[in-house]
Amino acid sequence: MTATTMTSPDRRPGPGRATPELGTTRREARSRGERTAYVRLELRRTVRDLVTMFFVVGLPAFMYVLFGASAGYSQENAGNGNVALYVMISMAAYGAVTATVGIGGTAAVERMQGWGRQLGLTPLRDGTYVATKAVVALVVAALPILVVYVLGVLTGAEGTATAWLGSAAILVVGAVMFALYGLVFGLAFRSESAVTAAGGSLVVLGFLGNIFFPLSGILLDIARFTPLYGYVSLARYPLTEGHVVDSQGGLVHEALWMSVTNVAVWTGIFAVLATWLVRRSRGRQ
């Protein structure tokens, strides 16, 4: 009785049997290309670069705690939220652009140092390569925003849902324009140190961008024309609705179109420069 019940499944022909596979023996084993592997490996590469990660995530988080969370004015009103939220947005912006400048710059340098030739031997199209790098840039830019915003939640940053989510969305998307900024540096100077210099220049642009402390007077007038200023003021718009605190504690109002124009013009300038530099390097091949 027991013997028959145990052997009966074997007599049944079915998909579980080994014979159908034997007929389809292949000359060589083949694997499917994993579409997401490129993005995954690029992300792993970036995240394990601890020096970069310090400047992208560690420094902005530290500066937020120092100038935002633990400052005496942190609970004062800043429109649709408090000053802590205002500082939080600024520091997250600095981390996000540091990330994208690095990614744009290294992309240019690694392509010119021969990786481009290696990729030229694969079916990868230029458009796919750019899209891959853009996805990596977006994800890495989201990291400091996430970390600083979580710190904000824990340390008393307050604001409306629009102020939180709107600013975060603008920060992530807007950071991509700085990937172009890094790309321009990488294409123009063709070395890793140029990419580091591009990252360093963000400190200067950060001061001019009204990120680290409030500007006023003529410096504020000049600052309005610098690229980080437009990006940060746009990201703060859901919080402040255009109000800017100057260094004397006074309030200045700015129309939305000013930030939008700033971002649009600088994105255009970086895109034109990058395109021109790519053409120049192609001509030398």
Added chain:
Amino acid sequence: MTHHDSPAVELTALTKSFPGRAGAVQAVRGIDLTVDRGEVVAFLGPNGAGKTTTLDLVLGLTSPTSGGVRVLGQSPRDAVRAGRVSAVLQTGGLLRDLTVRETVELIASTYAVHAPVDDVLRRANLTTVTSRKVSKCSGGEQQRLRFALALLPDPELLILDEPTAGMDVSARHTFWDSMHAEAAAGRTILFATHYLEEADSFAGRIVLVAGGRVVADGPTDVIRGRALGRTVAARLDLDLVDAAVSHLRSLAAVHEVRVDRDRLTVTTSDSDAVARALLNGLAARDLEVTTGSLESAFLALTGTTDTASEGAAA
């Protein structure tokens, strides 16, 4: 179209020039070449002969100034996209902060179908260093990694540009051993080198290039004889010269006899036999035996002095 009968590589009147400060530099000056499927061909020439530029054209990394390139019956770019041709480049950059395995996985992800990662790592002899960072790999290991990447699409045509540059002797042996296995599997292999020994021991056919042109093309043993030959020079009595020339030309080991009044210059693969004949039977004087360098062999083969010494961009 399936292109199953078309040759692996077909170059017709191919030229390529680059803009330079002092006018255009012509790297390739009109190359006609057909490589049939299953052949193992060495592209042999001195630095600056135009080898790398020609291979770049075959791979679609650059486009010709004039002339045509067909790879397996397709345009180079289409053949690359289809994974039918791949290459080990001389200066193919690698990302220094990735590991060996990650690099293979990254390139594998660009193909719709590819050979399994573990498989190519084994075939390229990299199984012991899979988790090593590229920056920590030796020159030979990096070159084997480029080879592993080239194996990923299971290509019909494999192109190698100076594949053993920077390798020591044992690494070179290991590399060519693994290449023998690939050739035995029926792949067409076209490789550039400036080492005559490599061309000699691995290729069935040698295409000799200098100054952006093909200067000799034939089975390896024939080209080797001409390129590796020694030169025996000697002075004879004037009345013996004609008889000496016809005798020497009848010897199988003699490639060429040149006469300058009473001085004979004989290019041969057996300098001992020629020297013996000259000294014993012909009372030759001032006998000299010299081994020609590859460069001088090129000069001898082209019969001109300008092509090789001009040194067009590689």
